[in-house]
Amino acid sequence: MSGNNPYGQDSQHHVLSVLVQNRPGVLARVSALFARRGYNIFSLAVAPTEHADYSRITIVVDLASAPLEQMTKQLFKLIDVVRISELDPRHSVVRELIMATVRATAEQRGQIVELTNIFEGKILSVGVDAVTVSLDGSPSNIDDFMAALNQYGIVESQRTGLVALPKLDRAASAGAAKSPKGKAS
Amino acid sequence: MKETLTGAQALIRALEHENVDVMFGLPGGCILPAYDPLIESKIRHILVRHEQGAGHMAEGYAHVTGRPGVAMVTSGPAATNLVTPLCDAYMDSVPMVGITGQVPTAAIGTDAFQECDTVGITRSITKHNELVMSAQDLPMVVRQAFHIATTGRPGPTLIDIPKDVLQNEMTWYWPSDDEVLDSLPGYRPNVKGHTKMIKEAARLILAARQPILYVGGGVLKARAAAALRELAELTQIPVVTTLMARGAFPDSHPLCLGMPGMHGTATAVTAMQKSDLLIALGSRFDDRVTGKVSAFAPDAKIIHVDIDPAEQGKVRRPDVPIVGDCRLVIEEMLKAIKELLQSGETQADVGPWRSRVSGWREQFPLAYDQSEPGAALKPQFCLEKLRDGAPEGTIVVSGVGQHQMWTSQYWNFEEPYTWVNSGGLGTMGFAVPAAIGAKVGRPDKTVWAVDGDGCFQMTAQELVTASLERIPVKIGILNNSYLGMVRQWQEMFYDERFSEVNLSGTLPDFVKWAESMGCVGIRVEDPQEAEAAIDKANSINDRPVVVDFRVAEDEKVFPMVPAGKSNDDILLHHSQDARREFLK
Structure with a gap:
């Protein structure tokens, strides 16, 4: 690996x-x-x-x-x-999306907005005592984001699972995505 | 001209277009519309007594003809009764098309009367299945089902048709080959082996000093028996035929070592263990053949020819994997070997290996103790008499258990497609309906089912079907009043603690039962009576015959490799124990 x-x-x-x-x-x-x-x-x-x-x-x-x-x-x-x-x-190229609702008092709200901005995520919804944020990124990026949010208390969250496509060919790396179809049949 | 048909009419016409000459089934609620146009069809329908029987008959028919067997039943319990034969066909790669009725589309998902999730239930035991939601789709779905069932690695397919789809109208069409292929972009079985790999295999074969041809059911499915024989004779390599491949190579041939595996001959088992090259042809390294995998044929290189890429490396990593149809690959292999020989290459001397193998064969023939005067019949004796009395080309069918192993061991299989049994799934009750299907497929041949008393009681009611439909099969029950193989395991591996294994020495009365179903029933209790009874059975051709052989209850199948043990730990008949050293 x-x-x-x-x-x-x-x-x-x-x-x-x-x-x-x-x-x-x-x-x-x-x-x-x-x-x-x-x-x-x-x-x-x-x-x-x-x-x-x-x-x-x-x-x-x-x-x-x-x-x-x-x-x-x-x-x-x-x-x-x-x-x-x-x-x-x-x-x-790989991407995953997470949506998370995080407990947030009025004072904490600013910290969460700042944290989300650092990760280049989005604020989706703001409630009285919670905020829902989203982030798309690599799985490890999302892991880090979740760890950071955890200190405020995640109420609920949903990850989409990974989606991926082969990187586009550069002159030097043609055929990057191996198709096992030839191999398997 | 556009022709409007009902879905049911389109279904039956599509089956006719697929050259279906016979189907096995039982009508009921949701499939009723399909039974109406059947009245006018030239397709023969055989009305079974239980849907499982329809499925096994379709399998028996497919085994002996090579054409897909068709079973048609209704929804719900009928579909679930078809589950066992579908799974059996899936395990043994038998081409078969199942057709099930389904509740009307509007009722699907409402827990309607006789509704079950047939495609969900059969998903993992069919090569493909399809719930048809529009009458217009029917001809294409039927074509796909037959195409998928019969090409590549054969297997069962299932078409689930809601009642309203059968009743609705459609405009008739018959898709072309290209249209079928275009509709299945993910299905392109590879039949032609890789040329480079075949050449590599040819080189390995010529270099091997202790090679074995390990022949499985795929050779029969590919109709490759003639090619196999040419390969064996050209190279003088000994052949083992697995349970699914009995008959693919003649037992009387000097190169034939018989069946390998748990109850294989000591020679076949040991020759594989000592081999330096296993040429696996349409065989899948089943656990019943390999014994403990880590100890199986430890010094052998492997050439693995199989049409299913997923079999390559599933159990044992091959040195030369070849994905393709066994017949085409063997023919190419022959060419490659001949080219190498012509270019001056020579084959390693397999003479010493063949003499070693012959020595094993002389020392370790199949053996059993003859019965003492006045004592019970021996099942092996009955089989020898059945075999010797059978007309040439007889098809023999078996259920599952001791009688199956003895039949495979003691019958002499000389031609392909003369042996029908349930290998992978091990379905008790297979024999009676499969024999009926085989006789329907090959009415010109004598069909003997060798069954156990346990197996017979699972599906015997289909003999009513056989009597009424004038399908004169012959059933020999090796009746030891026990679940014999279970008894053998409890005796050998559970300290003779027999648990729930005795059926009954008195019930049922198999002769009366046979007679009540329109068959001739004969009981044989004494060795003296066996031959006459068998001759009588062979002379009856207007109805089924059941011969109840009352055999010794404590007879065991040998040789035996205990489950999970290495093939080196093969247990021999006690008369051969002293010679064990010869197998080293």
Whole structure:
């Protein structure tokens, strides 16, 4: 694992970007396969792509539960799965979004606004004794933000799970995103 | 000209377009509309007594014909009764299409009468399944289901059709091959092996001194038996055929070592252990073959040919993985080997290896103790008599347990597609319905099911179906009044503490039961009676026959590799224990 791993040096997490046919039940097929084979999903994000016939599922998998090769091969056996890209963190752009509601007295409100600005987050909603903020960034960035907010007391929060795309080719690093389709079939 | 059909009419016409000549099923509420146009169809429908029977019949039919078996049942409990055969077909890569009725689209999700989440329940036990929400989609969904079931690694598919979809109108069409492929952009099974890998495999094969061809069910699915034989004979490499591959290579061939695995021959098991190269063809390193994986064939390099990429490296990392259809790959392998030989390469001498293997074969034939005069029949004896009395080309079907292992051991399989059994899932009750399906698929052949008394009681009611539909299968029950394999394990591994394993020495009366279902029933209690009973059964061809062989209750299957043990720890028949050293 690379030093740029957004989950840290020792992480067993790996990102799969899975292009699927946009059909009823496809998410259930993918998640059921992971459950049935005993593979752990760390996070999962799914939404339609620019092409209405396809959706993209970004799955952060836990390689402690099974080898990546078996995961991608079993996944690829699903008829609705069109392509699997194994995204190397060194050659990908990754983002995650968090929304958090934090306890804030009138005096603390300013501190939280300042903290959010430092992280380049946004204030979404301000209440009498709480503030809801958001931040998009790398997972480790979000971890830091959450740790900082924790001292005020997080009432509730929701992370989206990671989404990722391959970095665009530079002259020197063409073919950065490996597609295991050739490998697996 | 545009033609308007109901969904039900479109379904039946689509099945006709797929060349379905027979289907197995049982009607009920939600599937009723599909049974109406069936009256006019040329498709033969076989009315079963339980939906599980329909599924296993479809499997038996597929096993012996290579064509997909079709089972059609209604929603809810009928769909759940189909679950076992679907899972069985999935484990053994049997091409099969299941069709289930579903509650009307508007009622889905309301816990309606006989509603269940059929696609949800069958998701992990089908290669693909589909809930059809519009009558217009039916021809395409049927084509996809047959295409997926029969290509790549074969397997079961399921089409779940709500009642109103069957009743609604649609405009008939029949999708082209290209349209089917375009609709499945994620499904392109790779059939042609990688040329470089095949060349590498050819080099390894020529260099090996102790090679073994480890042949699995994939060779039969790929119809590669002829290619396999050419490969074995060209290279003089001994062959083991797994439980799913019995018949892929003739048992009488001098290179054939029989079945490997938990109850395999000592020769097949040991030859794999000592091998320096395993050429795995359509086999999947199942735990029943490998025993303790870490101790399996420790010195062997592995060439693994399989059409399913996920099998490569799932259990054992291959040195040369080849993803492709076994027949095409073996044919390319033959070419590559011949080219190497022509270019002056020579094959390593496998002579010493073959003599060593022959020595094992002489020292360790299958063995059992003949029964004492007046004592109970031995099941192995019954099988020898059944085998010797069977007409050439007989198809033999079995259930699951001791009788299955003895059948695989004692039958002589000479041709492909003459052996039908439940390998992966180990489904008790498989034999009777699968035999019926096999006989429907191959009416020209004698079909014997060898069953256990436990298995028989799970699905015997389908003999009513067989009698009424004039499907003259023959059933030999090796009746030891026990769940025999369980008894064997309790005797060997649970200190003879027998728990819930005795069925009954008196009930049911299998002969009367057989007669009540329209079959001829024969009881055999004495070794002297066996041959005459078998001859009589073989002479009856107008109805099913059931022969109740009352066999010894304490007979055990040997050889045996205890679960979780290394194949080196194989337990032999007691008469061979003294020669154990020869296996070293």
